[in-house]
Amino acid sequence: xxxxxxLSGWGRFPKVTCNLIRPRLEQDMRRxxxxxxxxxxxxxxSYGDAALxxxxxxxxxxxxxxxxxxxxxxxxxxxxxxxxxxxxAFALPRGFFPPVVPGTKxxxxxxxxxxxxxxxxxxxxxxxxxxVVSLTLLTADGTIQRCGPDENAALFQATCGGMGLxxxxxxxxxxxxxxxTAYLRQETLRATSLDDAMALCEASSGxxxxxxxxxCLARGRRLGRSIIYRAEHATKSxxxxxxxxxxxxxxxxxxxxxxxxxxxxxxxxxxxALYYARARVGTSIVDYDRYFFPLDALLGWNRLYxxxxxxxxxxxxxxxxxxxxxxxLLERLSSAGSSSFLSVLKLCGPQAAGxxxxxxxxYTLALDFPANTANFNLMLELDRIVLxxxxxxxxxxxxxMSATMFRQTYPRLASFQxxxxxxxxxxxxxxxxxxxxDL
Amino acid sequence: xxxPQPVLIVGATSDIARAIARAYAKTRRPLILAARSPAxxxxxxxxxxxxxxxxVTVIRFDILDQPAHQTALDALxxxxxTIICVVGYLGDQQAxxxxxxxxxxxxxxxxxxxALFLDxxxxxxxxxxxxxxxxxxxxxxDRGRASNYLYGSAKAGFSAxxxxxRNRLARRAVHVVTIxxxxxDTRMTEGMKLPPLLTAQPEEIAAAVLAAEQKRRDVVYVRPxxxxxxxxxxxxxERLFKRMRL
Numbered sequence: 001x002x003x004x005x006x007l008s009g010w011g012r013f014p015k016v017t018c019n020l021i022r023p024r025l026e027q028d029m030r031r032x033x034x035x036x037x038x039x040x041x042x043x044x045x046s047y048g049d050a051a052l053x054x055x056x057x058x059x060x061x062x063x064x065x066x067x068x069x070x071x072x073x074x075x076x077x078x079x080x081x082x083x084x085x086x087x088x089a090f091a092l093p094r095g096f097f098p099p100v101v102p103g104t105k106x107x108x109x110x111x112x113x114x115x116x117x118x119x120x121x122x123x124x125x126x127x128x129x130x131x132v133v134s135l136t137l138l139t140a141d142g143t144i145q146r147c148g149p150d151e152n153a154a155l156f157q158a159t160c161g162g163m164g165l166x167x168x169x170x171x172x173x174x175x176x177x178x179x180x181t182a183y184l185r186q187e188t189l190r191a192t193s194l195d196d197a198m199a200l201c202e203a204s205s206g207x208x209x210x211x212x213x214x215x216c217l218a219r220g221r222r223l224g225r226s227i228i229y230r231a232e233h234a235t236k237s238x239x240x241x242x243x244x245x246x247x248x249x250x251x252x253x254x255x256x257x258x259x260x261x262x263x264x265x266x267x268x269x270x271x272x273a274l275y276y277a278r279a280r281v282g283t284s285i286v287d288y289d290r291y292f293f294p295l296d297a298l299l300g301w302n303r304l305y306x307x308x309x310x311x312x313x314x315x316x317x318x319x320x321x322x323x324x325x326x327x328x329l330l331e332r333l334s335s336a337g338s339s340s341f342l343s344v345l346k347l348c349g350p351q352a353a354g355x356x357x358x359x360x361x362x363y364t365l366a367l368d369f370p371a372n373t374a375n376f377n378l379m380l381e382l383d384r385i386v387l388x389x390x391x392x393x394x395x396x397x398x399x400x401m402s403a404t405m406f407r408q409t410y411p412r413l414a415s416f417q418x419x420x421x422x423x424x425x426x427x428x429x430x431x432x433x434x435x436x437x438d439l
Numbered sequence: 440x441x442x443p444q445p446v447l448i449v450g451a452t453s454d455i456a457r458a459i460a461r462a463y464a465k466t467r468r469p470l471i472l473a474a475r476s477p478a479x480x481x482x483x484x485x486x487x488x489x490x491x492x493x494x495v496t497v498i499r500f501d502i503l504d505q506p507a508h509q510t511a512l513d514a515l516x517x518x519x520x521t522i523i524c525v526v527g528y529l530g531d532q533q534a535x536x537x538x539x540x541x542x543x544x545x546x547x548x549x550x551x552x553x554a555l556f557l558d559x560x561x562x563x564x565x566x567x568x569x570x571x572x573x574x575x576x577x578x579x580x581d582r583g584r585a586s587n588y589l590y591g592s593a594k595a596g597f598s599a600x601x602x603x604x605r606n607r608l609a610r611r612a613v614h615v616v617t618i619x620x621x622x623x624d625t626r627m628t629e630g631m632k633l634p635p636l637l638t639a640q641p642e643e644i645a646a647a648v649l650a651a652e653q654k655r656r657d658v659v660y661v662r663p664x665x666x667x668x669x670x671x672x673x674x675x676x677e678r679l680f681k682r683m684r685l
Contacts, residue, residue: 003630024454024626025479062454065486079482090489 002035007057010302011047013309013371013399016432018052022059026144029168032058033142039431040164042111043083045104047312048399049432050115050163058168060110066090067171074176075133080110080169088288093244096176097233097288099131103344105293110169115396116161116357120209120231120292123349127357129160131175139167140424149353158419161354163395165420165429165439181243183234184209184291187283190276194224194327198363201347204230209291212345215272216367217265219334224326226345227279234285246287253299260306263370265337295342305370312397313340313379314358314366315386316348322363325389329365329382336378340367355416358394366397376400395433403438413439443493444519444570445469449502449511449556450526452479454625455575458641459523462649464492468521471514473500502526502552508559515563519612521652522560523573524553529627532587542589549593554600561604561613569612571652574601575644578619578660581669584685605657616651617658620644621665637662 002019021038023029032038038058041051051057060081067077074096078087085105087098102117111117113135116127125131134148137159145167147156159166187207191197197212204210207230214226236243295301302310317325326345333340344366351360369375383405386393392409393401407413417439420427433439446463448456451472460470464487472480477497484495500511502524515522528548535541557572564570579587580594598617605615622628622638639661647661660666675683 022629025482065482066489067482067485069489 002056005057007041007044007052008309009047009049009051009399010045011310011312011371011397011399012302012305012307013311014049014052014432015309016049016052016054018054018057020057020059022062024062026063026138026170029058029063029138029170030142032056033138033140033168033428036428038168038429039434040110040114040168040429042081042108042114043106045107045111046115046396048397049436050396050398051111052432053430060108060168063170064108069094071096074178075173076176077171077173078109079171080108080113080135082109083107084109084112091176092179092182092288095178095180095244097179098128099175099177100125100128101292103293104296105289106296109172109174113160113169113172114162114164116352116354117396118348118359120211120229120346122359123205123210123347124208126349127161127352127354127359129354129357130352132160133173133175135159135172136170137167138170140426140428144170154419155423157353157355158416159354160352161357161395162416162420163356163433163439164431165434166423167429179233180236181234181239182246182288183239183243183285184231184288185234185238185283186229186231186286186291188279188281189228189230190279190281191224191226191228193221194226194330195323197224197226197228197345198323198326198347200226200228201345201363204228205347208232210347213275214330214343214345214365215276216330216333216340216343217269217272217337218276223334224330225276227276229291231286231291238285246289249287249289249297251297251299254301254303257303257307258305260308260370260372262304262306268340269337305368308371311369311371311375311379311399312366312394313369313382314364314394314397315382315391316358316360316364316394317362317386317389317391318360319362321389321391325385325391326363326365328385328389332378332381332385333367336374338369338375338378340369342366342368355412355419356395356410358392358396360392362391364394366394395437398433401437403436406437406439442518443468444521445471445515446521446523447471447473447511447515449473449500449522449524449553451497452476453525453527453627454641455620455623455644456523456525457483458645459525459648460487460492461490462642462645463521464488464490464495466649467491467493469494469496471496471498473498473511473514475499475501502556503547505552505555508556511556512560512563515567517567519564519567519569521571521573522557522564523575523648524557525575526553527575527577527627529587529590532589535589545589546593546596549590550596550600551593553597557600557604561608561615564613565608565611571614571616572601572604573616573618573648573652574598575618575620575648576601578621578665578669581619582672582680586685602658614652614655616648616656618644618648618651618661619659619665619669620647620661637664637668
C-alpha cells in the first residue's frame with residue numbers, strides 16, 4: 001500500500017509529495033514492482049533528488065535484517081535497509097568495523113551501494129562497493145538477480161553508484177575489517193594556506209584516514225587555510241580499559257527550522273575563525289563516533305539552513321589540475337562570501353569500477369550552500385571551473401547540475417545506459433535526478 | 440548466573456512486535472514468536488539470533504482459535520516468563536457498522552481472544568511461580584469515538600481486563616503491564632495522516648515495554664503527551680462530546 005508523503009533529500013531541497021511504499025518482506029517487494037514507476041530509497045540521506053519520484057518511492061527501511069556473519073572472513077550478510085549505525089553496533093563488539101564509512105551513520109547499506117559512497121580512507125580503501133562481496137537485486141521484470149565483482153559483473157558495476165536505477169537492492173554481503181578497538185589515534189595539523197594544506201594531504205597518504213576541514217571564507221595569504229585530521233585505528237595498548245566501550249555521546253536535536261539568515265557571511269566567517277584558531281594540534285585518542293560522525297550528535301542539523309533547505313556541492317578534480325582548480329574555486333568562494341561552513345577537502349585514490357561512481361584520483365571539495373538564487377548562480381560559475389579542469393560532481397549530493405554537464409563529466413555513462421536499457425527498457429526505475437540528468 | 444526468562448510474543452509479525460522482539464534479543468532473552476503466518480518470520484529468526492537472542496522459536500498460532508491457547512503456552516514449559524500480547528486489528532469502522540461479522544471480528548480480535556489468552560497465561564505464570572504479562576492496548580479505549588468505537592470499545596474492554604488482572608495478581612508474583620501506544624507508524628496505520636508529534640515509532644513502544652517490565656510499571660502511555668490528551672478528552676462533558684467530530 002502506498003502512502004502520500006512529503007519527501008526530500010537531506011538538503012531539504014527539493015521537497016516533493018511521493019507515493020511511499022514500505023515493504024516488510026521480499027514478497028511485498030515483488031508486489032511493489034508492479035508499480036509503473038519507482039525509485040528505491042534508504043534513509044533519505046542523499047542530499048538532493050536522487051531518492052525522489054512522485055509516482056513511487058520504494059523504501060528499504062523495513063527490510064533491515066541481519067542475515068549471517070562469519071567471524072573468520074569478516075563477511076556480513078544483511079538486508080539493504082540495515083542502518084550503518086546498527087551494522088556498527090553489531091560488528092564492533094565482535095572486533096570488526098565497516099571497510100568504508102561516510103560522514104553519517106544514519107545511512108542504509110543499500111544507499112551506500114547505490115551512491116558508492118567514499119570515506120576518509122578512499123585513498124587506500126577505495127569506495128564502499130569495493131568491499132561488497134555480492135548483492136541481490138530486484139529488477140524491473142520482477143526477477144531477483146545476484147551479482148558481484150565476479151558474477152554478473154556488468155550489472156554489478158552498473159548498480160554500484162547506480163543511484164537505484166538498476167533496481168531495488170535487497171541483500172548485500174560486505175567484507176568488514178578487523179579492528180582492535182572502537183577508537184582512533186588522531187593527529188591534528190594546521191595548514192596556513194592551500195599549498196600547505198595540499199602538501200599535508202599528500203604527506204598523509206600513508207595514513208589510513210585523512211581529511212581536511214577548509215575555511216572557504218579565508219582570503220589572500222590565508223586562502224585555503226585548513227585543519228587536517230589524519231588517523232589510524234587505535235591499538236588495545238593505546239586505548240587501555242575496555243577497547244570497545246564507547247561512552248554514550250550527548251545528542252542534541254535541532255527542534256525547529258532556523259531562519260534562513262542564520263548562516264550568513266559573518267556568522268560563518270566568525271565560526272570558521274574560531275574553529276581554525278581553537279583546533280588542538282597534536283595527537284589524541286578519539287572514539288569512532290566522534291571521529292567519523294561528528295555531526296550525528298546534532299540530530300536534524302539540516303534545519304540550520306532554514307525552510308528553503310540547502311545544496312551540497314561536492315566536486316572532484318584530477319590531481320594534476322587540483323592546485324589551479326582549487327585556487328580558482330576558493331578565490332571565487334571567498335570573494336562571493338558565500339556561507340559554506342562545512343567545507344571538506346580530501347585527497348581521493350584511483351576511481352572505482354562502478355560506472356557512475358564519483359571519486360577519481362585527485363582532490364574532492366565539499367561545500368554547503370543555502371538554497372537561494374545567489375548561490376545557484378554561484379554554483380553555475382563553480383560548474384564552469386570544475387568542467388574546465390576535468391572534474392565532476394557527486395550525484396548523491398546533487399540537486400541542480402545540468403544534463404549537459406553530467407554527460408560531459410561521466411565518460412562511462414554510455415555503458416551504464418546500455419546495461420540499464422537491457423534490464424529496464426521501460427525505465428520503471430527512475431527518479432527526479434535521473435529525469436533531470438536525462439540519465 | 441540465573442537462566443534468562445523466555446519471552447513469548449503473540450501477534451509477532453506486526454511492526455510493534457518485531458521491534459519488541461529485537462529489543463529483547465539485545466537483552467539475551469530466549470524468544471518464542473507466535474503468529475498466524477510464521478512464514479513471514481523466517482528471516483527474523485536469523486536476525487534476532489545475530490542480535491543476541493540465545494534461541495528463537497516460531498510457532499503457528501491464531502489467537503481466535505481458543506483451543507490452541509494452551510498449546511501455545513506449552514511452548515513456554517514451566518519456566519517463569521514474560522508474555523506479551525501485541526495482537527491488534529483496526530478493521531474498517533464504517534464497513535463494520537453495517538456488518539455484524541466484521542464488527543464481531545474487531546471485538547473478538549481486540550478483546551475477547553486476547554483476554555481469554557492472557558487469563559490462561561496468568562494461570563501458567565502462577566503455577567510457574569511468577570512472571571510478567573504485558574498487553575498492548577490503546578488510547579482509543581479511553582473514550583469511545585464515532586470514528587473507531589468498535590476498535591476502541593474492544594480496547595477499553597482489554598484495558599479493563601488488564602487492570603482487573605493486575606489487581607487480582609498484585610499480591611502474587613505476576614506483574615501485569617498495560618501499554619497504551621497512541622498513534623504508531625506501522626502497517627496498521629499506513630495511509631492514515633498522523634501528526635508527527637503524537638506518532639511514535641515501533642522502537643519507542645519496544646523501549647517502553649522493556650522499561651515497564653524492568654521498573655514494574657502498571658499503565659504506560661508511550662508518549663507522555665497522550666496521557667494528558669486522554670485526560671482532556673475524557674473530561675469533555677458527554678453532552679458536548681457527542682456533537683464533536685473526533
